[in-house]
Amino acid sequence: MxxxxxxxxxxxxxxxxxxxxxxxxxxxxxxxxxxxxxxxxxxxxxxxxxxxxxxxxxxxxxxxxxxxxxxxxxxxxxxxxxxxxxxxxxxxxxxxxxxxxxxxxxxxxxxxxxxxxxxxxxxxxxxxxxxxxxxxxxxxxxxxxxxxxxxxxxxxxxxxxxxxxxxxxxxxxxxxxxxxxxxxxxxxLPLPDVATSSAWLRQQGVTDPEECLAAAGYAPLLALQLAKGDNAQSFEQFIRQVADPKRLDPLLLAEALQQNSLPVVVNWLQKWCYDLISYRTTGKVRYFLKQLPAIQTLSNQLDPLACGSFFRELNNKQKLAHHPLNPRLFLEDLFIAYAAMMQQR
Ligand SMILES: [Zn+2]
The missing domain is CATH 3.40.50.300 (P-loop containing nucleotide triphosphate hydrolases)
Known part of the structure; x- marks a missing residue:
């Protein structure tokens, strides 16, 4: 123990x-x-x-x-x-x-x-x-x-x-x-501060603890999972694709992520869109520190109203994600909608 x-x-x-x-x-x-x-x-x-x-x-x-x-x-x-x-x-x-x-x-x-x-x-x-x-x-x-x-x-x-x-x-x-x-x-129970969490993550072999912590909303155990857990690869793949919406293939990404917990995938997308909107309005990101350059580019190009309404729609998706009829179709819809939103100017 x-x-x-x-x-x-x-x-x-x-x-x-x-x-x-x-x-x-x-x-x-x-x-x-x-x-x-x-x-x-x-x-x-x-x-x-x-x-x-x-x-x-x-x-x-x-x-x-x-x-x-x-x-x-x-x-x-x-x-x-x-x-x-x-x-x-x-x-x-x-x-x-x-x-x-x-x-x-x-x-x-x-x-x-x-x-x-x-x-x-x-x-x-x-x-x-x-x-x-x-x-x-x-x-x-x-x-x-x-x-x-x-x-x-x-x-x-x-x-x-x-x-x-x-x-x-x-x-x-x-x-x-x-x-x-x-x-x-x-x-x-106490909420760990960033220094303590980062030191602990480094001990667990995480090489970029601050970035992982931010992506995990400053919850150290979640950060460890994003960095080294079973879905670390899925998370990376997710970021690669959403950060490059022109080359995003919604069907492929849905297939790749369908084994993951859907509420978690929706949550990744919520955080991602949060950062897009946040950068556009305040010049800051909260979760995806490492992807700042990509977020800068994307958030300057996107239609803020479309992104805002997509972000709100994700709340409904989050509720549905607990009981999807078909995980792959659910994710296809999600990423198709994201790609379409990113193409609106
Ligand atoms: Zn004992």
């Missing part, structure tokens, strides 16, 4: 030393791609560890840590959407794992947490595990709970079982029931 991330160290110290104020439910919130899921797992492992270190982190050596690392700890229960399980790896951050180019399994798997998953908690809480020990339930991401699941969880939070700690992790606390939020101790 990995250590917690450098930008979380100070927060860790503060949190672990105020441990007794937690109550029975924590809500960890923060930006996507900053390591909340890994933090929550490390927290759970450390609380279950038989011999935690001086900084209260798990020892990684005791029997409890062994079970935890093999995903077999009897007093730890994790609830995630089915789609997440389908791509779950070891310890990698899954916050942006919509974004891993991935298997067919994932496509049909549910993105939601359903009521059955919450009901199964009863077995965990009352029937299994070491009855005497502390039990921890991790729910990630909490906003993935559908209404029925959220209501079922609410009942449990209202009458919390003894010796159970719920850890809810969310990117979008505003999408949770207010009644759930109010029953949790809410904690905002």
């Amino acid at each position: 990995s250590d917690i991330y450098p930008w979380q160290q100070a927060f860790w110290q503060k949190l672990l030393h105020s441990h007794r104020f937690w109550g029975h439910a924590l809500l960890l919130k923060g930006k996507k791609g900053t390591g909340k899921y890994d933090f929550a797992r490390r927290l759970a492992q450390s609380l279950l560890c038989n011999a935690p270190a001086a900084n209260l982190q798990a020892c990684d050596q005791c029997a409890s840590c062994g079970w935890f690392e093999q995903n077999g700890h009897p007093n730890f229960y994790q609830i995630v959407p089915e789609a997440f399980t389908a791509v779950a790896g070891e310890t990698a951050e899954k916050e942006e794992n919509d974004d891993k180019s991935s298997t067919a399994t994932k496509k049909s798997a549910s993105q939601q947490i359903g009521i059955e998953q919450i009901r199964k908690l009863n077995d965990f809480v009352y029937l299994t595990g070491h009855q005497s020990g502390y039990k921890i339930i991790l729910i990630y991401p909490a906003e993935a709970m559908n209404t029925a699941a959220a209501n079922a969880l609410l009942k449990k939070l209202e009458e919390p079982p003894e010796n159970v700690l719920f850890i809810l992790v969310t990117h979008q606390p505003q999408h949770l029931l207010p009644t759930i939020r109010s029953r949790c101790q809410q904690l905002a």
